[in-house]
Amino acid sequence: MALTILTLNVNCLRDNAKRAGVLRWLQALPSVPDVVWLQETHCTSLPEGQTSFLSAGFECSVSPGTARSAGCIVLFRPPLSLEASWTDSDGRFLRLDFSFRAIRFRVASIYAPYRNPERHLFLAHVTHNLDPGTPTILAGDFNTVFNRSLDRCGSVVVDTFRESSAALARLFKEICYEDIW
Numbered sequence: 066m067a068l069t070i071l072t073l074n075v076n077c078l079r080d081n082a083k084r085a086g087v088l089r090w091l092q093a094l095p096s097v098p099d100v101v102w103l104q105e106t107h108c109t110s111l112p113e114g115q116t117s118f119l120s121a122g123f124e125c126s127v128s129p130g131t132a133r134s135a136g137c138i139v140l141f142r143p144p145l146s147l148e149a150s151w152t153d154s155d156g157r158f159l160r161l162d163f164s165f166r167a168i169r170f171r172v173a174s175i176y177a178p179y180r181n182p183e184r185h186l187f188l189a190h191v192t193h194n195l196d197p198g199t200p201t202i203l204a205g206d207f208n209t210v211f212n213r214s215l216d217r218c219g220s221v222v223v224d225t226f227r228e229s230s231a232a233l234a235r236l237f238k239e240i241c242y243e244d245i246w
Contacts, residue, residue: 072102072174072204079107079132084117092121099142104176104206106136108156114138128174130156137174137205151194157187160194171195175205181229184208188232197241209233211244 071091078084091097101123107130108114114127123140124147130136135156141147141163148169149162160173175191178184188207195201209229237244 068100068202069096069098070100070102070202070204071098072104072206074104074176074206076105077107078103078117078138088118088121097122097142098140099145100172100202101140102172102174102204103138103140104136104174105134106130106138107132107134108136108138126150126152126159126161128152128156128159130176135176137176139172139174141172153190153194158191158194162199169200171199171201173201173203173205175203175207177206177208179208184229185232188229188236192236192239195240197239201240201242203240203242207233 075083075087078087091101106114108127109129109132111125111127111129114125118125118138118140123142124145126139126141126147128137129152137156137159139159139161141161144165146164147161148164151160152158157176157178158173160171162169162171173191173195177187195203209232211230211234236242
């Protein structure tokens with residue numbers, strides 16, 4: 066089974082023109098993705114997410130944030146069949162269980178807080194919501210990196226990112242994940 070996947074921090078989708086632009090961009094890609102993770106949507110409800118993406122052929126699940134922060138959306142296309150979902154109350158974590166031709170797997174979208182200690186607490190919380198025994202694709206905006214020299218800000222990032230790099234490494238080790246970067 067091959068999945069086409071995409072993750073993107075959209076920095077707010079409340080504007081109709083921006084939502085339409087994201088949809089046009091998705092549909093213009095050489096291959097329309099099977100699963101799309103969107104972070105920082107500022108989407109406040111499932112109906113708000115659905116009205117934006119159902120007409121484009123995507124099913125949708127939402128971890129609502131507020132009109133000014135957070136919010137995760139996972140878009141997916143048939144023939145993926147949604148079996149179960151779980152979301153946090155802050156709009157920062159969304160976990161979906163799928164089946165496809167008798168294969169079961171999970172996707173999880175995260176939008177980690179930008180600052181510590183909230184980011185450390187969040188990354189520790191993610192560990193408790195993922196099962197290393199279930200095939201899972203984890204994507205999103207971690208707001209930290211394993212290797213700061215690869216980050217767009219380079220190695221001059223504030224020292225708290227160094228601490229968060231270690232927290233991210235612990236998360237991946239504890240849940241037996243591999244970074245595909």
